[in-house]
Amino acid sequence: MEREPIVALDFPTWEISRTFLEKMDTSLFVKVGMELYLQNGPVIIEELKKMNHRIFLDLKLHDIPNTVGRAMKGLAQLEIDLINVHAAGGVTMMEQALNGLVQGTPSGKERPKLISVTQLTSTSEEQMKKEQLIEKPLINSVLHYAEISRKAGLDGVVCSPHEAAAIREICGEDFIRVTPGIRLQGDAAQDQQRIASPSQARELGSSAIVVGRSITGADEPAKAYQQVKSEWERRV
Numbered sequence: 001m002e003r004e005p006i007v008a009l010d011f012p013t014w015e016i017s018r019t020f021l022e023k024m025d026t027s028l029f030v031k032v033g034m035e036l037y038l039q040n041g042p043v044i045i046e047e048l049k050k051m052n053h054r055i056f057l058d059l060k061l062h063d064i065p066n067t068v069g070r071a072m073k074g075l076a077q078l079e080i081d082l083i084n085v086h087a088a089g090g091v092t093m094m095e096q097a098l099n100g101l102v103q104g105t106p107s108g109k110e111r112p113k114l115i116s117v118t119q120l121t122s123t124s125e126e127q128m129k130k131e132q133l134i135e136k137p138l139i140n141s142v143l144h145y146a147e148i149s150r151k152a153g154l155d156g157v158v159c160s161p162h163e164a165a166a167i168r169e170i171c172g173e174d175f176i177r178v179t180p181g182i183r184l185q186g187d188a189a190q191d192q193q194r195i196a197s198p199s200q201a202r203e204l205g206s207s208a209i210v211v212g213r214s215i216t217g218a219d220e221p222a223k224a225y226q227q228v229k230s231e232w233e234r235r236v
Contacts, residue, residue: 003233004029004229004232005029005209005210005211005215005225005228005229005232006029006030006178006208006211007029007030007031007211007212008030008033008058008180008210008211008212008213009030009031009032009033010035010036010212010213013036014043014047017036017044020221021051021053023221023222024221024225025222026222027053028225029054029055029081030048030054030055030056031056031210032057032058033058033059034059034060037059042078045057045078049079054081055078055080055081056080057075057082057083057084057112058084060084060086061084061085061086061089061097062085062088062089062093064093065089065092065093065097066096068085068089068093068100069099069100070100071100072096072097072098072100072101072114073100073103074104075101076101076104076105076106076111076112077104077105077106079109079112080112082112082113082114083101083114083115084114084115085097085117086116087116087117087118087145087149087157088145090148091151091152094114094116094148094149094152094153094154095152097114098114098152101114113155113156113176114154115154115156115178116145116152116154116156116157116158117145117158118141118145118146118149118157118158118163119138119141119142119145121159121195123138124138125137128141142157142159142160142166143163143166146159146167146170146171146175147171150171155175155176156175156176156178156207157175157176157177158178158179158180159177159179160179160180160181160195161181161201161204161206161209162204164177164201164204164206167205176207178206178208178209178210179210180209181195181196182197182198182201182209182210182214183195183196183197183214184197184214184224184227184231198228198229199231199232199234202232209228209232211228214228215228
């Protein structure tokens with residue numbers, strides 16, 4: 001994975017996103033989530049590629065295998081860099097998602113990396129047990145989803161930094177561990193439960209970090225980005 005942080009463009013419109021990106025004055029690895037993509041459509045991807053940004057399309061697909069496979073075949077034609085599904089959809093769904101990406105990737109182009117969501121970083125263990133009826137510890141659920149994702153041939157998972165080392169242990173160093181819930185010291189956790197700073201994420205074994213409001217909500221987002229990048233890249 002790329003060493004720079006992935007910046008979450010959690011904005012409702014392209015106009016707001018473009019204004020933010022113009023302040024950054026550098027090409028980025030950006031995350032386009034459901035809010036931005038579903039309200040604005042594929043034109044978002046086209047505009048970001050014109051600006052030379054790499055793209056993580058964070059749609060978290062979760063449906064019957066055939067539907068997800070067909071959707072991925074179409075999305076692969078956007079020539080994004082990274083995309084995801086929910087591991088809870090099961091091995092067959094994830095296999096179909098991967099097949100769709102392979103079939104849809106234009107000739108001569110690299111297939112987008114495919115990762116799965118294990119447990120959202122907004123989910124606490126208490127909530128998981130109460131609402132999902134999973135009685136085992138949260139780490140067990142995350143590791144199980146990571147293992148079946150690897151079995152399905154995926155490139156990695158989305159997890160919190162606190163599960164990254166355990167996933168690396170059972171799935172290997174090359175299995176990508178993308179970790180959202182990243183906050184600079186002193187920033188509010190907001191709706192996230194399992195959070196870490198950029199330097200903590202590095203120490204805990206993350207392959208890549210996703211940072212949103214600590215950058216996008218900062219008074220000086222370019223400065224905040226450089227701070228995050230410095231902490232993330234620092235060798236310990």
